[in-house]
Amino acid sequence: MTQQPLRGVTSLHFNQDQSCFCCAMETGVRIYNVEPLMEKGHLGS
Numbered sequence: 916m917t918q919q920p921l922r923g924v925t926s927l928h929f930n931q932d933q934s935c936f937c938c939a940m941e942t943g944v945r946i947y948n949v950e951p952l953m954e955k956g957h958l959g960s
Contacts, residue, residue, distance in 0.1 A: 926939035935955065938945045943959015 929936045945957040946955045
C-alpha cells in the first residue's frame with residue numbers, strides 16, 4: 916500500500932480586528948469568521 920502525503924495548513928492569518936482568519940492549505944484557501952466560528956468562503960477544491 917502506498918502512503919499518501921499529509922495535506923495540512925501551510926499558512927494562517929487573521930484580519931486587523933481578528934474577527935476573521937484565512938487558512939491556506941495545499942488544496943485551497945478557506946476564510947472563517949471567528950465568532951461564531953463558521954466558514955465564510957473558500958477557493959480551490
